[in-house]
Amino acid sequence: xxxxxxxxxxxxxxxxxxxxxxxxxxxxxxxxxxxxxxxxxxxxxxxxxxxxxxxxxxxxxxxxxxxxxxxxxxxxxxxxxxxxxxxxxxxxxxxxxxxxxxxxxxxxxxxxxxxxxxxxxxxxxxxxxxxxxxxxxxxxxxxxxxxxxxxxxxxxxxxxxxxxxxxxxxxxxxxxxxxxxxxxxxxxxxxxxxxxxxxxxxxxxxxxxxxxxxxxxxxxxxxxxxxxxxxxxxxxxxxxxxxxxxxxxxxxxxxxxxxxxxxxxxxxxxxxxxxxxxxxxxxxxxxxxxxxxxxxxxxxxxxxxxxxxxxxxxxxxxxxxxxxxxxxxxxxxxxxxxxxxxxxxxxx
Amino acid sequence: xxxxxxxxxxxxxxxxxxxxxxxxxxxxxxxxxxxxxxxxxxxxxxxxxxxxxxxxxxxxxxxxxxxxxxxxxxxxxxxxxxxxxxxxxxxxxxxxxxxxxxxxxxxxxxxxxxxxxxxxxxxxxxxxxxxxxxxxxxxxxxxxxxxxxxxxxxxxxxxxxxxxxxxxxxxxxxxxxxxxxxxxxxxxxxxxxxxxxxxxxxxxxxxxxxxxxxxxxxxxxxxxxxxxxxxxxxxxxxxxxxxxxxxxxxxxxxxxxxxxxxxxxxxxxxxxxxxxxxxxxxxxxxxxxxxxxxxxxxxxxxxxxxxxxxxxxxxxxxxxxxxxxxxxxxxxxxxxxxxxxxxxxxxxxxxxxxxxxxxxxxxxxxxxxxxxxxxxxxxxxxxxxxxxxxxxxxxxxxxxxxxxxxxxxxxxxxxxxxxxxxxxxxx
Numbered sequence: 001x002x003x004x005x006x007x008x009x010x011x012x013x014x015x016x017x018x019x020x021x022x023x024x025x026x027x028x029x030x031x032x033x034x035x036x037x038x039x040x041x042x043x044x045x046x047x048x049x050x051x052x053x054x055x056x057x058x059x060x061x062x063x064x065x066x067x068x069x070x071x072x073x074x075x076x077x078x079x080x081x082x083x084x085x086x087x088x089x090x091x092x093x094x095x096x097x098x099x100x101x102x103x104x105x106x107x108x109x110x111x112x113x114x115x116x117x118x119x120x121x122x123x124x125x126x127x128x129x130x131x132x133x134x135x136x137x138x139x140x141x142x143x144x145x146x147x148x149x150x151x152x153x154x155x156x157x158x159x160x161x162x163x164x165x166x167x168x169x170x171x172x173x174x175x176x177x178x179x180x181x182x183x184x185x186x187x188x189x190x191x192x193x194x195x196x197x198x199x200x201x202x203x204x205x206x207x208x209x210x211x212x213x214x215x216x217x218x219x220x221x222x223x224x225x226x227x228x229x230x231x232x233x234x235x236x237x238x239x240x241x242x243x244x245x246x247x248x249x250x251x252x253x254x255x256x257x258x259x260x261x262x263x264x265x266x267x268x269x270x271x272x273x274x275x276x277x278x279x280x281x282x283x284x285x286x287x288x289x290x291x292x293x294x295x296x297x298x299x300x301x302x303x304x305x306x307x308x309x310x311x312x313x314x315x316x317x318x319x320x321x322x323x324x325x326x327x328x329x330x331x332x333x334x335x336x337x338x339x340x341x342x343x344x345x346x347x348x
Numbered sequence: 349x350x351x352x353x354x355x356x357x358x359x360x361x362x363x364x365x366x367x368x369x370x371x372x373x374x375x376x377x378x379x380x381x382x383x384x385x386x387x388x389x390x391x392x393x394x395x396x397x398x399x400x401x402x403x404x405x406x407x408x409x410x411x412x413x414x415x416x417x418x419x420x421x422x423x424x425x426x427x428x429x430x431x432x433x434x435x436x437x438x439x440x441x442x443x444x445x446x447x448x449x450x451x452x453x454x455x456x457x458x459x460x461x462x463x464x465x466x467x468x469x470x471x472x473x474x475x476x477x478x479x480x481x482x483x484x485x486x487x488x489x490x491x492x493x494x495x496x497x498x499x500x501x502x503x504x505x506x507x508x509x510x511x512x513x514x515x516x517x518x519x520x521x522x523x524x525x526x527x528x529x530x531x532x533x534x535x536x537x538x539x540x541x542x543x544x545x546x547x548x549x550x551x552x553x554x555x556x557x558x559x560x561x562x563x564x565x566x567x568x569x570x571x572x573x574x575x576x577x578x579x580x581x582x583x584x585x586x587x588x589x590x591x592x593x594x595x596x597x598x599x600x601x602x603x604x605x606x607x608x609x610x611x612x613x614x615x616x617x618x619x620x621x622x623x624x625x626x627x628x629x630x631x632x633x634x635x636x637x638x639x640x641x642x643x644x645x646x647x648x649x650x651x652x653x654x655x656x657x658x659x660x661x662x663x664x665x666x667x668x669x670x671x672x673x674x675x676x677x678x679x680x681x682x683x684x685x686x687x688x689x690x691x692x693x694x695x696x697x698x699x700x701x702x703x704x705x706x707x708x709x710x711x712x713x714x715x716x717x718x719x720x721x722x723x724x725x726x727x728x729x730x731x732x733x734x735x736x737x738x739x740x741x742x743x744x745x746x747x748x749x750x751x752x753x754x755x756x757x758x759x760x761x762x763x764x765x766x767x768x769x770x771x772x773x774x775x
Contacts, residue, residue, distance in 0.1 A: 002481070002482070003423060003426065005480075005481035006419075006422075006423060006426075006440075006478065006481045006482060007423070008481070009474075009477040009478045009481045010415075010416070010419040010443065010478075012474070012477060013415065013419075013443075013444075013447045013474045013477075014412065014415060014416065016447075016470060016474065017411075017412065017415070017447070017450045017451065017454060018412075020451070020454045021408060021454055024454075024458040024460075028458070135461070137460065137461050137462055138459070138461065139461045140459055140461040141459055142456045142457075142459055178458050178459065178460075179458075179459035
């Protein structure tokens with residue numbers, strides 16, 4: 001009798017493991033395979049040597065639309081609540097979360113997750129403003145010990161070109177997502193502060209203008225060089241209308257910042273400007289932080305030069321495909337955030 | 349038998365009743381169990397390396413095979429022979445470690461980023477099931493460690509009270525310790541249960557409540573220890589008494605400091621926590637009153653009865669502290685609590701001297717010396733007063749040592765006197 005009991009317990013252990021494997025293996029084999037582009041990872045996040053922390057734009061409600069079937073319904077975004085990210089294909093081979101909902105979708109592709117940090121109770125507005133953190137079970141990737149450094153380098157965590165990782169996820173019918181692999185984005189972005197002397201040497205008229213500006217506001221010149229590189233083997237089309245209007249200045253952590261980009265001429269509808277980047281080719285331009293184009297506004301809508309802000313206030317230059325290009329064009333679709341930097345001249 | 353102390357028939361009877369290979373060799377058993385645990389950890393680390401050249405299904409097949417083979421080997425070695433019992437336990441421990449390794453491996457293979465305490469929950473349930481089925485103390489110990497890790501991970505990692513782990517410990521492990529009559533398992537599971545209880549209380553209420561609850565729990569455990577001698581597991585009393593006495597002693601020393609009493613006075617618990625604390629102390633008070641009446645009826649010695657009365661007084665003092673009786677005159681509380689503590693030390697010395705129990709005497713003397721040393725810093729500024737205290741305490745300890753030696757010698761003489769008539773008649 002005792003041996004039967006022991007055998008039963010052993011069988012339970014085997015069954016428990018088998019259930020874990022079967023549940024996930026069925027999603028890997030039968031689920032829809034999609035790619036999700038990761039967001040930049042704060043280099044201060046610990047890399048534990050044998051797994052990589054992944055972050056997606058949909059991990060924070062500040063970055064994504066929130067939609068409910070009943071807009072008047074009070075939302076309780078408590079820690080541990082289930083949420084669903086409805087996904088759509090951007091036609092660039094990468095899926096993107098269209099919106100977040102707490103009501104299980106009845107059709108379409110979605111991935112389920114939970115609220116990690118959020119206020120207990122509260123209305124829909126509070127859920128947005130509190131910038132709740134969400135997790136979907138696809139935020140870590142286990143790799144062979146030691147190989148994570150190569151991934152880290154390519155992601156640009158140690159500086160240099162930032163190339164977003166695109167994570168392959170198998171999504172089951174009930175929204176369970178399982179990481180099955182990864183690849184790299186076709187484009188990478190780099191950001192560096194440039195010595196103003198070098199910039200001034202290029203065009204004397206600009207130097208005189210900048211010198212005059214410096215004398216007016218007493219702030220040091222700050223120039224940033226933004227570089228986009230095609231790291232793939234194919235030609236990539238980049239849509240960058242107007243005066244580099246594909247690029248915006250954004251707070252590094254929007255959920256904790258009181259600033260956003262100031263209105264500019266880029267807010268108008270602009271015709272597309274397609275640039276063909278061959279494999280390995282780069283596109284670079286300089287950003288003058290004194291230019292009102294690169295100012296931010298606070299909650300009172302007051303324009304602020306970021307050079308006046310402290311070193312703790314970090315920003316990113318983000319390339320984002322203009323809205324017009326997303327509809328059936330050949331342009332690269334997605335967003336490329338640069339490394340975080342401050343108006344004081346420090347790169348994170 | 350060769351010395352003529354017992355006859356050949358008596359020797360055979362004794363050998364039959366207590367076979368030389370009866371029970372388990374704890375040394376060999378621990379060696380096997382620890383070896384299995386370390387081997388299992390080695391397997392976990394091997395998979396943690398996450399060798400990219402090893403295909404997913406190969407890794408899974410390895411872990412499933414290791415799990416099944418380890419347990420089957422344990423079943424094969426299952427027999428009444430002592431050496432095979434060690435191997436049986438060792439293989440089943442290895443199997444349980446493989447179960448845990450399997451959970452982590454599957455999480456690694458499928459990049460699972462879920463609520464990690466759940467892994468400890470499943471692992472602990474696997475160990476607990478085997479602990480009951482075999483039955484096995486070591487599996488119970490592993491389950492205790494894993495359940496405690498599960499509970500503390502929920503409390504510390506997610507800052508929320510977690511009652512399920514506590515319930516599993518109380519319903520699953522404590523009864524197992526009782527069923528197996530294992531003092532080791534009872535000790536570890538009781539400590540883990542108390543630890544989980546108090547972290548959950550801290551998350552539910554404020555920390556002010558913790559002192560009173562700890563105190564109530566300590567006194568209740570000492571009370572239960574006395575009741576345990578009438579149960580089917582009398583040895584459990586040792587464990588209950590040890591934990592209860594340690595807690596009671598430490599808390600009494602802490603609260604003997606003036607700053608501690610001031611702190612308790614100024615940090616009154618909120619209403620719900622207040623009732624909880626009061627309820628705990630009330631239960632302790634009632635239990636000890638019942639115990640005092642029962643002990644008196646049995647006609648125990650005056651010193652033992654005085655010990656019980658002292659604990660009762662301490663519980664009452666804690667209750668008075670809770671309701672704010674010492675708010676205006678905290679010095680009275682300090683004086684009374686130190687008085688009770690000093691009485692405890694002296695009583696321990698007296699009991700130890702009477703019973704010629706050197707442990708009681710030693711603990712009593714050390715506690716008294718510690719108390720004097722602590723109050724030395726608190727109360728006495730004058731070097732003259734300090735010197736007087738040291739002289740007095742030193743003289744007391746010297747006197748106690750003399751009394752103890754005298755009692756010891758007297759006891760030995762009495763023992764010899766009792767033995768001599770028996771030897772004469774036997775010859």
